[in-house]
Amino acid sequence: MFLELSMSLCVLLILPAESFEPFSMTAVGLGLAGTAVYFKNQTYCRFYECCDDRSIPGDVQALRSSLESTLIGQHIVAQHVVPALTAHFSSQRTSRKPLVISFHGQPGTGKNFVAEQIAQALYLEGSRSGYVAKYLGQADFPQEERLGEYKERINREVRQQLNNCPRSLFIFDEVDKMPSGVFDTLASLVDYNAFADGTDNTKAIFIFISNTGGVHIADHLGQLMLGGKLREDTRLSDFEPLLKKAAYNTHGGLKKTALIDSHVIDHFIPFLPMEKTHVIKCLEAEFGRWKKTPDKSIIDDILKDSISFDSKHGLFAISGCKTLEKKVAMALN
CATH class of the missing domain: 3.40.50.300 (P-loop containing nucleotide triphosphate hydrolases)
Incomplete structure (x- = not known):
């Protein structure tokens, strides 16, 4: 397929422009454009990012x-x-x-x-x-x-x-x-x-x-x-x-x-703001990233020493789960 298309392009490039009628030139132009798109899709866009369904699957x-x-x-x-x-x-x-x-x-x-x-x-x-x-x-x-x-x-x-x-x-x-x-x-x-x-x-x-x-x-x-x-x-x-x-x-x-x-x-x-139960789940997920299962005492220590709750309702962690990555990393070292 590649050889056939290459030969076609060579023939088109060799023939003089006056050999084509105006309508034929338009058709040739469209054909060349389509061929260029085909080559791009079958070569470059198979290996590099393009604005197409392969690179943007939208899954x-x-x-x-x-x-x-x-x-x-x-x-x-x-x-x-x-x-x-x-x-x-x-x-x-x-x-x-x-x-x-x-x-x-x-x-x-x-x-x-x-x-x-x-x-x-x-x-x-x-x-x-x-x-x-x-x-x-x-x-x-x-x-x-x-x-x-x-x-x-x-x-x-x-x-x-x-x-x-x-x-x-x-x-x-x-x-x-x-x-x-x-x-x-x-x-x-x-x-x-x-x-x-x-x-x-x-x-x-x-x-x-x-x-x-x-x-x-x-x-x-x-x-x-x-x-x-x-x-x-x-x-x-x-x-x-x-x-x-x-x-x-x-x-x-x-x-x-x-x-x-x-x-x-x-x-x-x-x-929504994070409650204590959500922060605990965040901590467990973060330990999971390290392939560790934390003891309850470690979770309790982090909650006690590092997590502050709002003064109005006493329900919501002020920083949510934002700082937990570093807290867990420190607890594991």
């Missing part, structure tokens, strides 16, 4: 299985993130906008953990993929006075990334540490049928990660539980309105943003 079922076995204490996240991604991939031919999700919660509740799992399931190279763009608030947008520069950068780089691969994933972490207004230009880029220049934004996914609203989530959950409602019975509707309000009014990248005004954020996902 939402793998994500579902992974979250079921590893995500701790976040039933609302599991109930909504996987269906949102499933719907996004199943409707990519008819979708008129990208999928935009905002993760909110206190530190150590699993926001980055879930974002990483999404990247791992959707892209063959995971978060190392050239089609996954990640921004960190403090590192990438640290200075309020450079707001204009940051807005121009986001506009330029998002467009470039989408031109490179419409199926890109954009993760904006530490949104609460970004200057207010930094996403003003992004609002038009994630809206319905945003681009008039042919750039396709409808297949992309945007994830915003923020601590904003974490205190509101914890306070509201505490009140619901004190009122007799079980944690596992809480729903997205219990938290989404307060998250929109908190994000819009609290200093950070989403304050007074057109992203909220324009209603282009599809889902505000609450990550």
Whole structure:
């Protein structure tokens, strides 16, 4: 096959242009373009990352299985993130906008953990993929006075990334540490049928990660539980309105943003604060990574010496599971 196609290309290159009628030249051009695509798919893209189904399998079922076995204490996240991604991939031919999700919660509740799992399931190279763009608030947008520069950068780089691969994933972490207004230009880029220049934004996914609203989530959950409602019975509707309000009014990248005004954020996902039972499960999972089964006394010592709970309800670990990796490593040495 390779020899036959190579010979065909050689013949086409040798024949003079005037040998072809205009219609024939068009057909030849289309044929050559198709041949080039074929060669790329059969050679380069078999070994290197391309914007295709091999490099972007979009394995939402793998994500579902992974979250079921590893995500701790976040039933609302599991109930909504996987269906949102499933719907996004199943409707990519008819979708008129990208999928935009905002993760909110206190530190150590699993926001980055879930974002990483999404990247791992959707892209063959995971978060190392050239089609996954990640921004960190403090590192990438640290200075309020450079707001204009940051807005121009986001506009330029998002467009470039989408031109490179419409199926890109954009993760904006530490949104609460970004200057207010930094996403003003992004609002038009994630809206319905945003681009008039042919750039396709409808297949992309945007994830915003923020601590904003974490205190509101914890306070509201505490009140619901004190009122007799079980944690596992809480729903997205219990938290989404307060998250929109908190994000819009609290200093950070989403304050007074057109992203909220324009209603282009599809889902505000609450990550609930971790209780003692969840922290214990996190500790057991971390020991499991070391292939160790901890004694109860070791777990109790870590909880006693290293974990602080909120003063208002006395239920929620202030840092969640965030610092446990180092605590376990120290306990094993």
